[in-house]
Amino acid sequence: GEDVEQSLFLSVREGDSSVINCTYTDSSSTYLYWYKQEPGAGLQLLTYIFSNMDMKQDQRLTVLLNKKDKHLSLRIADTQTGDSAIYFCAETRDTGRRALTFGSGTRLQVQP
Amino acid sequence: NAGVMQNPRHLVRRRGQEARLRCSPMKGHSHVYWYRQLPEEGLKFMVYLQKENIIDESGMPKERFSAEFPKEGPSILRIQQVVRGDSAAYFCASSPPVGGKGQETQYFGPGTRLLVL
Numbered sequence: 001g002e003d004v005e006q007s008l009f010l011s012v013r014e015g016d017s018s019v020i021n022c023t024y025t026d027s028s029s030t031y032l033y034w035y036k037q038e039p040g041a042g043l044q045l046l047t048y049i050f051s052n053m054d055m056k057q058d059q060r061l062t063v064l065l066n067k068k069d070k071h072l073s074l075r076i077a078d079t080q081t082g083d084s085a086i087y088f089c090a091e092t093r094d095t096g097r098r099a100l101t102f103g104s105g106t107r108l109q110v111q112p
Numbered sequence: 113n114a115g116v117m118q119n120p121r122h123l124v125r126r127r128g129q130e131a132r133l134r135c136s137p138m139k140g141h142s143h144v145y146w147y148r149q150l151p152e153e154g155l156k157f158m159v160y161l162q163k164e165n166i167i168d169e170s171g172m173p174k175e176r177f178s179a180e181f182p183k184e185g186p187s188i189l190r191i192q193q194v195v196r197g198d199s200a201a202y203f204c205a206s207s208p209p210v211g212g213k214g215q216e217t218q219y220f221g222p223g224t225r226l227l228v229l
Binding site for chain 2: 004030031035041042043044045048050088090092098099100101102103104105
């Protein structure tokens with residue numbers, strides 16, 4: 001079955017880099033996503049990567065995909081206090097079923 | 113261009129009452145998805161709809177829950193005879209039509225937080 005796993009918590013100091021990791025089991029995953037959720041808010045799409053890519057960079061965000069190990073990571077450079085939030089990894093397949101399967105989220109705490 | 117809109121943002125119901133949650137997709141989006149988030153958990157898929165059609169309801173509980181996306185108006189998630197275990201945040205997302213630009217992306221609304229007393 002489908003499963004997406006993330007570590008629960010990460011604490012970093014302001015200015016450091018943060019790396020949030022995610023593993024998934026579905027080898028037919030086509031798109032992999034990172035969403036950010038601030039307290040009491042909805043999910044903000046940060047970035048996503050197609051499975052035939054191994055890296056995508058967007059300003060402070062770098063996504064790395066190791067398809068062989070089914071491992072996805074999100075690196076946030078120069079982490080700021082405003083980056084404190086819960087980060088969700090999600091995947092979907094490019095078939096008629098378009099539902100996203102989410103991990104349980106990683107809570108990022110940025111200390112000043 | 114307004115994002116995905118959901119209302120109400122907060123809803124309190126007593127056990128046995130009905131809850132109606134509304135979602136208006138982004139302009140130009142014809143696909144709507146509903147997800148449920150229990151406290152301290154990730155989002156779980158419930159149902160995927162296009163206008164007047166349910167495409168995938170594999171995540172919907174078999175009883176008391178229903179969803180629709182009529183030709184006119186918002187998508188509605190309806191929960192009949194609510195129980196305490198229904199307390200959660202319900203998120204709606206929308207995406208462009210298949211074949212359209214950005215079809216692989218889902219944009220989320222702010223959610224409706226349902227509390228059942």
